[in-house]
Amino acid sequence: MARVVVDVMLKPEILDPQGKAVEGALGRLGLQGVSSVRQGKTFTLELDGDLDEALLAQVHELAGSLLSNPVIEDYVIRETSA
Amino acid sequence: MARVVVDVMLKPEILDPQGKAVEGALGRLGLQGVSSVRQGKTFTLELDGDLDEALLAQVHELAGSLLSNPVIEDYVIRETSA
Numbered sequence: 001m002a003r004v005v006v007d008v009m010l011k012p013e014i015l016d017p018q019g020k021a022v023e024g025a026l027g028r029l030g031l032q033g034v035s036s037v038r039q040g041k042t043f044t045l046e047l048d049g050d051l052d053e054a055l056l057a058q059v060h061e062l063a064g065s066l067l068s069n070p071v072i073e074d075y076v077i078r079e080t081s082a
Numbered sequence: 083m084a085r086v087v088v089d090v091m092l093k094p095e096i097l098d099p100q101g102k103a104v105e106g107a108l109g110r111l112g113l114q115g116v117s118s119v120r121q122g123k124t125f126t127l128e129l130d131g132d133l134d135e136a137l138l139a140q141v142h143e144l145a146g147s148l149l150s151n152p153v154i155e156d157y158v159i160r161e162t163s164a
Contacts, residue, residue: 007124029147029148030140031144033131033137034128034130035128036126036127037125037126039123039124040123040125041121041123042121044091045119046117046119047115048115049115058112066108067104
């Protein structure tokens with residue numbers, strides 16, 4: 001049993017309105033010193049069996065096509081202990 | 083400059099329709115062996131200065147009130163190198 005986490009974030013050059021909204025709210029709620037907030041999506045995939053090269057390649061392919069929009073988003077794959 | 087990541091996920095007992103939709107799509111796209119997919123939100127906060135105890139306590143307070151809904155969501159705070 002392997003657990004893979006795919007974090008999908010907007011590319012740095014893309015404006016993040018949700019992040020800006022949270023940024024403003026954090027300031028109003030008294031958390032000073034927040035220079036920026038970026039919001040993204042995170043997917044936790046539970047896979048049967050071990051994460052071998054072939055399966056990791058498939059996860060990369062799907063992360064770059066289904067789970068994220070490569071035009072405006074970047075993704076990072078983290079393997080966590082299941 | 084400290085960078086803090088707050089991962090917000092639905093509690094395990096809460097049905098995750100978006101995760102189920104992705105799960106179905108992954109199967110149709112040929113990734114076999116995916117037993118479950120959970121979708122959540124991730125917030126990357128850039129903080130001025132170092133992350134001391136007081137600031138970390140504030141981030142916890144905000145993560146549990148503004149960034150997540152404690153009734154249906156759990157959050158995890160990860161400190162990453164800025």
